[in-house]
Amino acid sequence: MPPRPRSRGDAHYAKPALPHAELAKQWSDRGMAVPDPDRALRYLRHIGYYRLSPYTIPFQFRDGSHRFRPGTTFDDILDLYVFDRQLRLLVLDALERVEVAVRAGLTDIMSERAGGPHWYVDPMHFTSRSKHDRLLSEIRDECAQQLRRQPEPAGDAMTYPSALEHYLITYGFPELPPSWVMVEMLTIGRLSHLYSNISPRSARTAIARSLGLNEAVLTSWLKTYVRVRNVCAHHGRLWNVGLGVYPAIPADASITWLVDRTVLDEVDARRHRLYPVLVSLQTVLSTVSPRSTWAQRLVQLLEQHTRVPLPAMGMFDGWSEDPFWTAHLGR
Known part of the structure; x- marks a missing residue:
């Protein structure tokens, strides 16, 4: 038997959409080293912050603070993504x-x-x-x-x-x-x-x-x-x-x-x-x-x-x- 569907939550989602620069700064503020901000912004534009976010979790403390363990760099997250x-x-x-x-x-x-x-x-x-x-x-x-x-088209010998x-x-x-x-x-x-x-x-x-x-x-x-x-x-x-x-x-x-x-x-x-x-x-x-x-x-x-x-x-x-x-x- 398939599992019974779970019930929906009742909270209201109110997180704002933030510019890439703010999202990159958020990572920096939480302890991630971002030595080349322009490069990081380029990846954020073409990959997306919320696509990369799950790859940051293994490098964070498991206390709900979302802070990164010492020594974590943007390249660590990118390497895991690649x-x-x-x-x-x-x-x-x-x-x-x-x-x-x-x-x-x-x-x-x-x-x-x-x-x-x-x-x-x-x-x-x-x-x-x-x-x-x-x-x-x-x-x-x-x-x-x-x-x-x-x-x-008829007559195309390559098709x-x-x-x-x-x-x-x-x-x-x-x-x-x-x-x-x-x-x-x-x-x-x-x-x-x-x-x-x-x-x-x-x-x-x-x-x-x-x-x-x-x-x-x-x-x-x-x-x-x-x-x-x-x-x-x-x-x-x-x-x-x-x-x-x-x-x-x-x-x-x-x-x-x-x-x-x-x-x-x-x-x-x-x-x-x-x-x-x-x-x-x-x-x-x-x-x-x-x-x-x-x-x-x-x-x-x-x-x-x-x-x-x-x-x-x-x-x-x-x-x-x-x-x-x-x-x-x-x-």
Whole structure:
């Protein structure tokens, strides 16, 4: 069951909009060293004070005063902001490979098992009829939108129509495109819903196995990846954000995972940080992209930003010494 919505507060918001110079001075007054005010103002204009503000919190005293710990500089905040941006790009790189692999595995397995490329049109392959109806409605809407778009000029050898456009302007039947075109139309959220609605369970299991997982784990991880991808795609804060949905820890010994599983016990705060998401992404990459250098790039990113508070990510000194990571780091 989804959590019950929380009630709204009753206070009146009365904070004024302040000029960038005043906001920068506010940081200085609270103990942050801003040696180049003009440079700081430039970043405030193009990033925004309230976007940077969450990155100041790790450098403040935890007494509600918003005062900064001695030695804190504007570059500390900017470095953490840049780290988070680079982390989002790194996570998106892994998510792309995972999402593409799910699409490929799903369409290949279902097209072979369920009677051809238009298997998804038949409700017999789904658990919920209403969810299936919604899927077909969304696909029909997108097909209609594609036909309403301005076509590319004819004769341009460097411009190629999308697979969807090619199908729609070439074929009149079946009405909807084949599975391998359909899955490319789906967001990761719609892909997650499609996967979880497929029947029978053995089909979902076969799809999960193509990624080195089982059905329950893939169902859980896709839900987490929907949230993570939305944070990354909208340039949100990732390194210490509360995601609200976290990947299931696999109990199946055949699934690649940390050797020391105690570091992500259910009672441990790390369980509800970014770290298990990073582990899960590397788990899938070990199957779908076994020569990936993603783990090395993660280590390099953290080595380049040594002031990042690892506990806020659910990480700890020596995290990369687990055999799970050393196997992917070539150590």
